[in-house]
Amino acid sequence: MSTDRSIVPGLETAALRSEPFYRRHLPLIARVGVPVVISLLVGAVVLAASGFNPLSIYSMLGREAFGSLDRIDATLAATTPLIFTALAAAFAYRAGIFTVGVEGSFAFGGLSAAVVGTQVGGLPPVLAVSACLAAGLLAGALVALVPALLRAVWGVDEVVTTLMLNFIVSGVSGWLVQSYFLAEGQANSATGYVASAAELAPLNPPNQTNGGLLIALALVVVYAIWVKKSTLGFQFAMVGSAPRFAVAQGLRVRLVIITALVGAGAIGGIGGASHTLGIVHRYSEGFSATFGFTGIAIALLARFNPVGVVVGAILFGALNSAGSTVQLFVNIPIQLIDILQGTVMILAVAQFAVPRLLRNRRKRRGATVEPADIPQAAEKKLGDTE
Amino acid sequence: MTNATGSTHSGPAADGVEACRIGASGVSRSFGPVRANADVSFAVRKGSVHALIGENGAGKSTLMRILYGLDFPDAGSVLIDGKAVVLAGPRDTIKRGIGLVQQELAIIDELTLLENLVLGEEPRRGVSIDWKRARADAKKLAESVGSRIDWSTPAGQAPIAIQQQVEILRLIYRGADVLILDEPTAVLAPAQASQLLRLLSTLRDAGRTIVFISHKLDEVIEIADDITVLRAGRTVASLRGGETSVQDLAELIMGDGAVIPARPTTRPPGQEILTVDRVSAVDDRGTQRLARISLTLHEGEIVGVAAVAGNGQEELAEVLIGLRKTNGGSTRLDGADITGHSVRRRRRAGIAYVSADRKHEGLALALPLTDNAIATPRLGSLGAHGWLSRRAVQERARAIFERASVRLGSPSDPASSLSGGNQQRVVIGREMIDNPRVVIASQPTRGVDIRGIGFIHELLRQARDEGAGILLFSEELDELRNLSDRIIVLQRGQIAGELPGGSSRSAIGDLMLSQTAALQTITGGAPFSDNDSSKGPRS
Numbered sequence: 001m002s003t004d005r006s007i008v009p010g011l012e013t014a015a016l017r018s019e020p021f022y023r024r025h026l027p028l029i030a031r032v033g034v035p036v037v038i039s040l041l042v043g044a045v046v047l048a049a050s051g052f053n054p055l056s057i058y059s060m061l062g063r064e065a066f067g068s069l070d071r072i073d074a075t076l077a078a079t080t081p082l083i084f085t086a087l088a089a090a091f092a093y094r095a096g097i098f099t100v101g102v103e104g105s106f107a108f109g110g111l112s113a114a115v116v117g118t119q120v121g122g123l124p125p126v127l128a129v130s131a132c133l134a135a136g137l138l139a140g141a142l143v144a145l146v147p148a149l150l151r152a153v154w155g156v157d158e159v160v161t162t163l164m165l166n167f168i169v170s171g172v173s174g175w176l177v178q179s180y181f182l183a184e185g186q187a188n189s190a191t192g193y194v195a196s197a198a199e200l201a202p203l204n205p206p207n208q209t210n211g212g213l214l215i216a217l218a219l220v221v222v223y224a225i226w227v228k229k230s231t232l233g234f235q236f237a238m239v240g241s242a243p244r245f246a247v248a249q250g251l252r253v254r255l256v257i258i259t260a261l262v263g264a265g266a267i268g269g270i271g272g273a274s275h276t277l278g279i280v281h282r283y284s285e286g287f288s289a290t291f292g293f294t295g296i297a298i299a300l301l302a303r304f305n306p307v308g309v310v311v312g313a314i315l316f317g318a319l320n321s322a323g324s325t326v327q328l329f330v331n332i333p334i335q336l337i338d339i340l341q342g343t344v345m346i347l348a349v350a351q352f353a354v355p356r357l358l359r360n361r362r363k364r365r366g367a368t369v370e371p372a373d374i375p376q377a378a379e380k381k382l383g384d385t386e
Numbered sequence: 387m388t389n390a391t392g393s394t395h396s397g398p399a400a401d402g403v404e405a406c407r408i409g410a411s412g413v414s415r416s417f418g419p420v421r422a423n424a425d426v427s428f429a430v431r432k433g434s435v436h437a438l439i440g441e442n443g444a445g446k447s448t449l450m451r452i453l454y455g456l457d458f459p460d461a462g463s464v465l466i467d468g469k470a471v472v473l474a475g476p477r478d479t480i481k482r483g484i485g486l487v488q489q490e491l492a493i494i495d496e497l498t499l500l501e502n503l504v505l506g507e508e509p510r511r512g513v514s515i516d517w518k519r520a521r522a523d524a525k526k527l528a529e530s531v532g533s534r535i536d537w538s539t540p541a542g543q544a545p546i547a548i549q550q551q552v553e554i555l556r557l558i559y560r561g562a563d564v565l566i567l568d569e570p571t572a573v574l575a576p577a578q579a580s581q582l583l584r585l586l587s588t589l590r591d592a593g594r595t596i597v598f599i600s601h602k603l604d605e606v607i608e609i610a611d612d613i614t615v616l617r618a619g620r621t622v623a624s625l626r627g628g629e630t631s632v633q634d635l636a637e638l639i640m641g642d643g644a645v646i647p648a649r650p651t652t653r654p655p656g657q658e659i660l661t662v663d664r665v666s667a668v669d670d671r672g673t674q675r676l677a678r679i680s681l682t683l684h685e686g687e688i689v690g691v692a693a694v695a696g697n698g699q700e701e702l703a704e705v706l707i708g709l710r711k712t713n714g715g716s717t718r719l720d721g722a723d724i725t726g727h728s729v730r731r732r733r734r735a736g737i738a739y740v741s742a743d744r745k746h747e748g749l750a751l752a753l754p755l756t757d758n759a760i761a762t763p764r765l766g767s768l769g770a771h772g773w774l775s776r777r778a779v780q781e782r783a784r785a786i787f788e789r790a791s792v793r794l795g796s797p798s799d800p801a802s803s804l805s806g807g808n809q810q811r812v813v814i815g816r817e818m819i820d821n822p823r824v825v826i827a828s829q830p831t832r833g834v835d836i837r838g839i840g841f842i843h844e845l846l847r848q849a850r851d852e853g854a855g856i857l858l859f860s861e862e863l864d865e866l867r868n869l870s871d872r873i874i875v876l877q878r879g880q881i882a883g884e885l886p887g888g889s890s891r892s893a894i895g896d897l898m899l900s901q902t903a904a905l906q907t908i909t910g911g912a913p914f915s916d917n918d919s920s921k922g923p924r925s
Contacts, residue, residue, distance in 0.1 A: 230773050231765050238761055242750030248709060248741055250730035250763045 079317030084271025085295025101162030103292025109269025117194025140269015485557030495542030690870030790815025
């Protein structure tokens with residue numbers, strides 16, 4: 001052992017570095033770019049089959065998304081809620097928690113902000129906005145609390161609970177609006193408009209992009225620093241990528257799980273509040289254009305990379321804003337945008353299968369027996385140990 | 387008594403007269419640096435029961451997989467009917483009349499026993515299955531081996547012994563006259579086991595050939611016509627069943643290489659640190675694995691734990707670090723009850739844990755080495771107010787890497803970039819850095835190169851000399867002999883006996899393998915007062 005003391009750099013690292021080549025080395029651009037390119041090709045086939053020139057339609061889409069300052073502003077306005085929802089999903093995924101409940105938190109946050117917003121007319125704007133955002137945060141977190149406790153204490157699968165809770169939240173929100181917060185003279189189920197003091201002002205009036213974008217970007221930055229530098233953020237990564245290890249090391253697995261779910265709900269709730277204060281100024285039925293679910297797709301594309309979250313949100317925001325106006329000029333099938341988004345989502349999800357497929361192929365080829373996949377066993381243990 | 391250094395090896399078909407139905411000639415198979423089989427030769431006479439025995443890792447399973455065409459030898463060949471053949475895979479093997487019963491039965495729970503029996507070979511009438519004939523065949527088959535089976539039972543509801551019988555009968559139904567059974571009695575209660583042995587001898591008497599892998603030497607003596615002993619991948623003996631004894635077999639299995647001088651503590655062990663008092667626990671499937679086990683660990687001693695796989699050693703390690711719940715008994719650390727405590731609390735109280743499953747529990751392979759080094763409940767001390775200090779993190783990681791002489795490129799490389807031996811050094815370094823009170827070390831040198839082994843042993847000895855109590859779980863008997871101040875042997879979740887550290891391999895082996903090992907305390911040391919539970923672990 002005396003000859004063994006020195007740390008020799010470079011030895012036996014390069015050759016043995018075999019494992020997730022795919023995950024670590026493929027740059028973010030490729031991970032986001034490949035699904036996008038493939039989905040554009042799919043869309044091109046659909047367009048060509050419908051008798052359109054794909055290139056001209058795509059260039060029109062590009063112009064409508066980024067062709068002028070006004071269009072860029074519209075794209076960023078459509079991007080803003082997606083940054084919140086994608087960040088919320090990414091936050092939970094970082095800890096290996098797959099939440100689909102951001103949609104519910106977004107809606108409930110939006111409702112709470114609208115309700116509070118109608119009551120804060122007398123306050124200075126900073127306080128009014130803060131109160132509404134806080135209400136959104138709390139409401140979003142509240143929605144996520146039940147799945148969080150179910151998961152952390154009894155190991156109940158969070159995908160099922162968060163998905164189901166979306167429906168409950170939607171029903172409860174509708175009932176609350178109808179019973180307590182209905183604006184007078186409204187046929188539809190909608191609250192009154194928030195006080196002007198509580199509005200998030202447009203950055204470049206009369207366009208729609210508003211202070212919510214700055215809040216969203218600030219949250220992304222905070223997340224990026226927190227996850228790298230904080231002890232809890234560190235444990236998020238541990239629980240997310242090596243759950244059994246985290247348990248055996250006595251890390252705070254239960255706290256991580258609860259924080260991941262509740263935190264995702266809180267971020268989604270702030271997103272809903274920002275959407276209320278900045279764009280629609282009230283809560284009405286159909287408040288969220290499935291932002292929560294689009295956010296999942298973006299988070300899957302980006303994994304938990306903060307830059308990826310922003311890039312992905314801009315991408316989907318551009319599709320949304322351009323898609324809605326292109327319709328005005330050309331009679332393209334309205335479903336084109338859905339096809340493009342859907343293809344990207346499918347490919348984003350499919351990426352998760354790639355490392356496993358590679359592993360299976362290795363297993364089939366080599367006779368070395370790798371231990372069986374961990375997740376199930378690990379999850380079982382996560383449930384009952386801290 | 388047979389000399390155990392390999393001189394008793396006699397070649398295949400030693401008698402040369404009787405027909406060899408299946409066998410191996412000079413089979414070698416390596417996995418990386420591990421030689422699972424090295425020049426293995428043996429021949430199974432037609433119409434005999436041939437037992438294949440050896441320690442864990444002696445190469446039995448690899449050999450069995452090769453015989454069945456699931457794996458292929460690097461050198462040498464499989465013999466069928468005396469001729470060297472190249473098997474094209476299990477399908478080909480079955481066609482040649484050879485069937486395999488693995489420990490995990492290939493029974494489909496949702497189907498009835500009858501459906502399981504004929505699955506894939508259903509008797510047909512026109513396009514439909516001829517169930518009448520299937521039932522008649524099944525009845526005849528069961529009768530021919532003197533067994534009564536209710537064929538309409540859903541397989542999932544049948545006892546495991548019946549499932550196993552059906553699996554054997556299925557192979558016969560498909561025309562197999564050679565049956566390879568991998569530890570078939572491991573999953574059975576004693577009464578069922580003797581029933582299975584009777585079934586096997588019935589089949590033998592009907593002219594079938596049986597290859598039988600087992601750890602239970604009294605069974606082997608009872609039923610086997612011939613016995614082949616493997617050790618470290620080599621055939622060390624081929625014997626006739628009637629000409630040997632459990633004692634001889636145990637010695638052959640263990641071998642007794644050069645006696646390694648044990649290095650016991652220079653001073654007597656100090657006060658009790660860890661006390662396990664009548665602890666019981668079940669495994670993930672709910673099988674009772676620890677049955678009111680009691681033991682004590684003192685300051686400054688290494689206690690080795692020896693057991694044949696599945697006798698509760700994994701569960702004991704997991705219980706002690708808090709990964710597994712107990713269903714009875716209590717655990718005390720320095721006199722304070724820690725029975726229900728979490729992993730986190732135990733680690734904070736000074737219990738360290740080296741997991742046998744390095745890939746999943748010992749390390750986060752995809753994450754940087756630094757992160758792997760600092761991931762303990764003491765994380766919070768590497769900074770303040772919930773934030774990590776970069777400097778504190780790097781200093782601690784470096785201290786760990788230096789202490790364990792880890793050879794690494796960059797600390798930000800993922801743990802998977804290191805060789806197995808260096809990975810384990812990271813684990814050991816991390817667990818030892820805070821001078822733990824108690825170390826639960828499970829297979830600490832598995833997959834580690836020789837130099838790494840020596841180094842890890844030295845670290846463990848150092849920790850002991852500094853006053854830690856170490857519980858060492860190992861499949862390597864030499865490691866146990868070399869490191870332990872005393873060795874306890876587990877059987878069926880209880881302590882079968884205790885030996886001094888330097889005991890011979892065969893002494894340990896006897897205790898591990900004996901069915902009747904009573905609750906004997908062979909040497910001094912802490913007496914085990916309270917494991918006189920009359921209930922067996924499988925009750």
